[in-house]
Amino acid sequence: MNVLEAIQARRAIRSYLPDPVSEQTVRQLLRAAVQAPSAMNAQPWAFVVVQDRAALARYSEQAKALMLAKTTDDAKAARYRQLLSDPGFNIFYDAGTLLAICADPSSAYAQADCWLAAQNVQLAALELGLGSCCIGFALGVLNEPEVKRGLAIPERMSAIAALIVGKPRAIAAPVPRAEPVVLSWLH
Ligand SMILES: Cc1cc2nc3c(=O)[nH]c(=O)nc-3n(C[C@H](O)[C@H](O)[C@H](O)COP(=O)(O)O)c2cc1C
Structure with a gap:
């Protein structure tokens, strides 16, 4: 698979087989993560598995x-409230591996750096036959002081990006994209 094919093929996977992801594979994913570009090559990330x-x-x-x-009480949030109230809903879709990418959030480009690292993990996972999905839903809990302590995330750092990986149960259907909106193109 070349890079363009991988970009086209990657999907958010929300259904996983119980097969574990080996330590060797996780380390391969982390090595892909740290190849991401980072502002001034700060490489601000640290990982929690x-x-x-x-x-x-x-x-x-x-x-x-x-x-x-x-959540607010309005009709717009009703679907969201329903999902969050569903005891059968697992925000990790029963995937057995969560990766959290942490950095000092006061650094100007920490968000960009960590999410770029997450995208590298997603593309590397695809190449290794694994599915992945970014889980923004996890960031609140991962940054709770008690949870941070339990995961050895230093006080000065926050979990900035989070994603699950695992053996996909099925290939997800493509999610349509709008054509790129070009606001201006100066020649
Ligand atoms: C920052 C970020 C946070 C996300 N958080 C969640 C999440 O909490 N739960 C979830 O199911 N999908 C989450 N997603 C996945 C998106 O819903 C998904 O990428 C989008 O619907 C497009 O689908 P595709 O990735 O299959 O193309 C997140 C994606 C990003 C980039």
Whole structure:
């Protein structure tokens, strides 16, 4: 698969087989992550790997409760509230591996750097026959002081990007994209 093919083929995978992702594979993904560009080559990232299914289930429930407490009561948020209230909804879609990419959030480009690293993980996962999905839903709980302590995330750092990886149960259908909007093109 060449890079353009990989970019076209990558999808957010939301259904996983129980097969574990080996330590060797996780390390391969992390090595791909750190090849991402970073502003002034700061390489601000540090990684957390969670493969403890009980912990993942606990974080999922905590995340849902946290987000539910913050949702508004309007009709627009109704679907979101329904999802978060569903006891069968696991924010990690039962994937067995969560990667959190952490950095000092006060650094100007930390967000960009960490999400670029996440995209590298997604493309590398695809090449290795794995599926992945960014999980923004996880960031609230991962940045709870008690959870940070449990994951050895230093106080000065935050979890900035999070994604799951695992063996996909099925290939996800392509999600249509709008044509690029070009606001201006000066010649
Ligand atoms: C920053 C970010 C956060 C995301 N958070 C979630 C999430 O919490 N749960 C989820 O199911 N998908 C999440 N996604 C995946 C998007 O929904 C998905 O990328 C989008 O629908 C397009 O689908 P595709 O990736 O298959 O092309 C997130 C994507 C990004 C970039």
